[in-house]
Amino acid sequence: MEKLKNYWNEFLEILEKKEEYNAITLLESSAFIIDKNNNPTIVCSGDFAATHIKKDFLKRIEDFFKYKCEKDIDIKIIVDADFIKNNNIKIEKEIKEDIKEKTINNIDSAKKIDKSNLTNLNKKFRFDNFIQGNNNRYVFEAAKLVSSKAGKEYNPLYIYGSVGIGKTHILQAIGNNYLEINKNAKVLYVDGSGFRDEYIHGLQIKKPDIFKRKYKSLDMFLLDDLQLLESAQETSKELFEIFQFLYNAGKQMVFVSDKPPKELRNIEARLKNRFEQSLILSIEPPQYETRLAIIERKIKDLNTSIDEEIMKYMAENITTDVRKIEGAIMSYLSVRDIMKITPNVSQCEEMNIFKDYFTSKPKLKNATIKEIKKRVSDYYGMEISLLDSKDRTKFISKARHVAMYLACEYSKKSVTEIGLDFNRDHASVIHGRDKIREELKSNSHLSLELNNIISSFNIES
Ligand code: ADP
Ligand code: MG
Numbered sequence: 001m002e003k004l005k006n007y008w009n010e011f012l013e014i015l016e017k018k019e020e021y022n023a024i025t026l027l028e029s030s031a032f033i034i035d036k037n038n039n040p041t042i043v044c045s046g047d048f049a050a051t052h053i054k055k056d057f058l059k060r061i062e063d064f065f066k067y068k069c070e071k072d073i074d075i076k077i078i079v080d081a082d083f084i085k086n087n088n089i090k091i092e093k094e095i096k097e098d099i100k101e102k103t104i105n106n107i108d109s110a111k112k113i114d115k116s117n118l119t120n121l122n123k124k125f126r127f128d129n130f131i132q133g134n135n136n137r138y139v140f141e142a143a144k145l146v147s148s149k150a151g152k153e154y155n156p157l158y159i160y161g162s163v164g165i166g167k168t169h170i171l172q173a174i175g176n177n178y179l180e181i182n183k184n185a186k187v188l189y190v191d192g193s194g195f196r197d198e199y200i201h202g203l204q205i206k207k208p209d210i211f212k213r214k215y216k217s218l219d220m221f222l223l224d225d226l227q228l229l230e231s232a233q234e235t236s237k238e239l240f241e242i243f244q245f246l247y248n249a250g251k252q253m254v255f256v257s258d259k260p261p262k263e264l265r266n267i268e269a270r271l272k273n274r275f276e277q278s279l280i281l282s283i284e285p286p287q288y289e290t291r292l293a294i295i296e297r298k299i300k301d302l303n304t305s306i307d308e309e310i311m312k313y314m315a316e317n318i319t320t321d322v323r324k325i326e327g328a329i330m331s332y333l334s335v336r337d338i339m340k341i342t343p344n345v346s347q348c349e350e351m352n353i354f355k356d357y358f359t360s361k362p363k364l365k366n367a368t369i370k371e372i373k374k375r376v377s378d379y380y381g382m383e384i385s386l387l388d389s390k391d392r393t394k395f396i397s398k399a400r401h402v403a404m405y406l407a408c409e410y411s412k413k414s415v416t417e418i419g420l421d422f423n424r425d426h427a428s429v430i431h432g433r434d435k436i437r438e439e440l441k442s443n444s445h446l447s448l449e450l451n452n453i454i455s456s457f458n459i460e461s
Pocket of ligand 1: 129130131132136161162163164165166167168169170294322323326
């Protein structure tokens with residue numbers, strides 16, 4: 001039974017590797033024990049945690065244990081807030097140190113289980129729980145088309161974008177939806193490192209053909225995090241062969257990466273060339289409105305509610321990574337659950353509830369207005385004096401507003417003092433500042449510009 005505890009820790013390790021913050025927050029604030037009747041049991045701090053562990057993770061945990069133990073393991077879930085408070089559940093972490101070496105691949109090394117029908121798909125990634133916004137609308141439509149007309153339109157499809165913005169979600173939704181329509185189809189989802197490990201494993205046991213056959217028999221091949229195959233030349237040669245085979249057989253392939261094909265390094269040239277001929281689409285980070293919609297949806301799916309003020313606060317401060325949104329929500333709900341209070345924004349700040357999730361603002365302290373003006377005018381390539389002038393050309397006004405905004409955020413001067421520096425009154429400064437603040441909510445390009453300007457402060461000039 002002690003073994004189960006190790007498996008539990010191993011499971012947490014896997015979640016950490018996959019950066020599934022919501023699961024980690026929930027499970028790490030719970031404890032895994034073997035009760036006096038020898039039943040493996042998850043002790044939760046409250047009903048919220050218990051309900052959601054049961055709904056979203058129990059099956060996965062039991063499946064994992066089944067892999068490990070090669071038999072069915074039933075896990076009980078109970079609520080015992082005192083137990084959680086009285087036991088330092090971090091103790092579990094010490095055991096975790098010992099198993100750090102073990103990785104997700106350990107799941108694959110489990111023997112004797114028939115894996116021929118394994119799709120690796122997670123049913124929670126669906127089209128109907130994916131929020132559309134300007135950042136992903138086109139990808140979403142293409143993905144739906146690909147899953148309903150597999151192999152006929154857009155084959156292969158290549159999707160890229162930065163971390164945590166729904167690439168894996170879309171990719172798996174394609175597979176799940178396709179399987180719903182074609183129940184007996186062979187679909188496989190795998191990521192770059194899983195694919196590589198499987199190929200190498202095939203070579204090691206001197207059975208590369210099993211690997212080839214498996215992939216060539218697919219009806220739909222979903223390869224995530226393709227960039228992990230960079231520098232894996234041999235594997236990418238193999239992938240090229242599989243690609244050609246499936247392509248000629250009219251089977252649908254979807255590739256996901258953090259970069260466009262032309263930026264892939266050290267990948268079989270012919271393969272890269274094929275990717276370049278795919279339909280290539282990018283997902284951008286969601287804008288404020290979309291982030292808010294995602295937050296609302298996630299909370300609704302958890303059958304709970306959170307004050308609008310808190311939701312907006314999250315949407316404003318988590319600007320790039322949706323995974324962090326999920327973590328922040330879980331973190332908030334756990335605090336509410338354990339402490340039996342409903343923190344407002346200032347309490348959240350005091351308790352630092354969101355410190356791991358908010359997008360960090362670039363650091364810049366006590367910059368002088370003179371310096372800010374210089375950086376801004378340099379960045380936009382204009383005369384510094386134009387910032388104080390009456391010139392209202394759009395481009396110049398914008399730079400002026402940016403400078404005012406930065407002065408308000410970083411100079412420690414009052415709006416009246418800042419106004420004097422810009423040859424204006426305090427109301428114009430507030431107007432300029434608020435205009436930028438507002439625009440930052442929806443314009444990711446502007447935040448990029450600001451980040452660039454702010455980073456220029458740290459460079460000698
Ligand atoms: P990526 O693969 O791009 O790093 P994921 O697809 O793993 O990101 O997304 C991270 C988390 O955010 C997932 O739990 C996913 O369900 C969620 N997510 C991302 N974008 C959306 C969206 N538009 N609507 C709903 N959930 C989303
Ligand atoms: Mg992903």
